[in-house]
Amino acid sequence: MSTPQYRVVEMTEAEVETERTVLGGLAQSIRLLNEASLRTTIAPEEVAAIRTEVDRLTEKLSREQIPGAFGVSFTPDGTVRGHGNAVVGLRNPIAVPLQIHKDGHGHATAEFHLGALYEGPPGCVHGGVLALLLDQVLGESAADGGSPGMTGTLTLRYVRPTPLGDCSIEAWVDHVEGIKTIVRGEFRRDDGSTTVEVEGIFILPKWAREAMSEEEPRPPRFE
Amino acid sequence: MSTPQYRVVEMTEAEVETERTVLGGLAQSIRLLNEASLRTTIAPEEVAAIRTEVDRLTEKLSREQIPGAFGVSFTPDGTVRGHGNAVVGLRNPIAVPLQIHKDGHGHATAEFHLGALYEGPPGCVHGGVLALLLDQVLGESAADGGSPGMTGTLTLRYVRPTPLGDCSIEAWVDHVEGIKTIVRGEFRRDDGSTTVEVEGIFILPKWAREAMSEEEPRPPRFE
Numbered sequence: 001m002s003t004p005q006y007r008v009v010e011m012t013e014a015e016v017e018t019e020r021t022v023l024g025g026l027a028q029s030i031r032l033l034n035e036a037s038l039r040t041t042i043a044p045e046e047v048a049a050i051r052t053e054v055d056r057l058t059e060k061l062s063r064e065q066i067p068g069a070f071g072v073s074f075t076p077d078g079t080v081r082g083h084g085n086a087v088v089g090l091r092n093p094i095a096v097p098l099q100i101h102k103d104g105h106g107h108a109t110a111e112f113h114l115g116a117l118y119e120g121p122p123g124c125v126h127g128g129v130l131a132l133l134l135d136q137v138l139g140e141s142a143a144d145g146g147s148p149g150m151t152g153t154l155t156l157r158y159v160r161p162t163p164l165g166d167c168s169i170e171a172w173v174d175h176v177e178g179i180k181t182i183v184r185g186e187f188r189r190d191d192g193s194t195t196v197e198v199e200g201i202f203i204l205p206k207w208a209r210e211a212m213s214e215e216e217p218r219p220p221r222f223e
Numbered sequence: 224m225s226t227p228q229y230r231v232v233e234m235t236e237a238e239v240e241t242e243r244t245v246l247g248g249l250a251q252s253i254r255l256l257n258e259a260s261l262r263t264t265i266a267p268e269e270v271a272a273i274r275t276e277v278d279r280l281t282e283k284l285s286r287e288q289i290p291g292a293f294g295v296s297f298t299p300d301g302t303v304r305g306h307g308n309a310v311v312g313l314r315n316p317i318a319v320p321l322q323i324h325k326d327g328h329g330h331a332t333a334e335f336h337l338g339a340l341y342e343g344p345p346g347c348v349h350g351g352v353l354a355l356l357l358d359q360v361l362g363e364s365a366a367d368g369g370s371p372g373m374t375g376t377l378t379l380r381y382v383r384p385t386p387l388g389d390c391s392i393e394a395w396v397d398h399v400e401g402i403k404t405i406v407r408g409e410f411r412r413d414d415g416s417t418t419v420e421v422e423g424i425f426i427l428p429k430w431a432r433e434a435m436s437e438e439e440p441r442p443p444r445f446e
Contacts (some may be wrong), residue, residue, distance in 0.1 A: 008345065025271075038307055040285070057277065058255045058259045064257070068387075071346065082342075093261065119293055122229045122295050154350070158376075
């Protein structure tokens, strides 16, 4: 049984800005490469030559690296950033990345485009991708309007297919029961009709509650 | 309201083999690039130079491409392949890709490694990624032991965190009720303990049932 390594690092505001523009910019370019490689129909010989160049870039990027998983960074004002997050991480090339707007009372919304990379049934968003994105938005809704927590349960009802294209998510805190925050939400396709209804229960784990009560009087503020 | 474009194409076995080795090879190399870009700590100037090279490769790959989403291909024997699928697609750089083993009676298993790209809480697999992968394996279990269908409902219970690293999924058909196939499954971490329990109901949509009864006496065989 291995214990995963991850980084917890303090960054200055200037370092965060470089991360956002330079490394976030690289991730954005690689997102376009991901889609181009999926959809290309150029000749096999050309593809093989491009693969060699990709391997060379990977080797350059790997010369110095974070030893394990990305982890989190925080700035002196206490803001925690998950720039490696699989859904919202600006440095993660497989993240859409979702930009989630919150109103400070647990109401969260996101509008975004899902292209060929997110396909399940032909022409449609993968049912699991719908769950992936909903989990993140509901989790942020819980943190914004209840308390930050990890997913306890997630119940999804798929009411119609979701075509690839422009999509949106809306989530809101339904109610709070002690350490549980119950959140509801909907995934909507480009015409605004609901394609998935979801309910999630988010729970602050015991170890996190104990750490907070001992060391920090308030939960951290997430970006 | 847009109607998404996707491709349905017949391929020879030789074309499938080229897709597997050459284009699948490119996707595999880009998966390593994705992770390297997330974990790199090289100087910002070097990162910017690499970004320019990535953009150049994207431009080359985009010269000729599938017009919309990837869709599906099929070979003359009737096998349908979703090489663009977000979870199992060998041409999709954001797919793990999962290799799912089925016994012909709805029992499906997969063993795989999840690295930094799949992070949610620090050092742990994103809760939504767990749902994403479970949805695919349960869907394949339903197709293998009941009938192929789209996700109707998915109910996930997260029982403990899943550290990044070696993971596995097991899924099995619980029972079939008419057009519904009820599948259960578990996500397990490297020590074999269960981290997520899931139940899914998979339903063959009405349009698919009608198409099958009119044109094809049997459901297609999925790779």
